[in-house]
Amino acid sequence: MQLLKPELIVDVQSKSIDFIWPDYRARFTYQRLREICPCAFCRSKRIKNIDITDDQNIFVTELNHQGYGVQICFSDGHDKGIFPWEYLKSIP
Numbered sequence: 001m002q003l004l005k006p007e008l009i010v011d012v013q014s015k016s017i018d019f020i021w022p023d024y025r026a027r028f029t030y031q032r033l034r035e036i037c038p039c040a041f042c043r044s045k046r047i048k049n050i051d052i053t054d055d056q057n058i059f060v061t062e063l064n065h066q067g068y069g070v071q072i073c074f075s076d077g078h079d080k081g082i083f084p085w086e087y088l089k090s091i092p
């Protein structure tokens with residue numbers, strides 16, 4: 001298991017973040033990150049098929065490294081999601 005911290009590159013123009021590991025890279029838009037938020041609250045919304053957010057112009061307001069992943073705070077006020085590196089790598 002690769003738990004290395006990736007390099008994060010925020011692209012304000014395309015509203016996305018690149019996560020770059022030595023062996024893998026992934027790009028997620030802010031919107032997509034909001035939709036895949038791994039916190040219990042958003043997980044249960046997804047299970048019930050409830051929209052995660054009604055904000056279609058979401059942006060990332062803060063990134064806080066947590067060692068095993070990153071806490072991402074969003075412009076809709078949601079800051080409960082800590083995105084483990086392994087989780088980000090597992091999203092197709």
Ligand SMILES: [Zn+2]
Binds near residue numbers: 039042043078
């Ligand atoms: Zn969440």
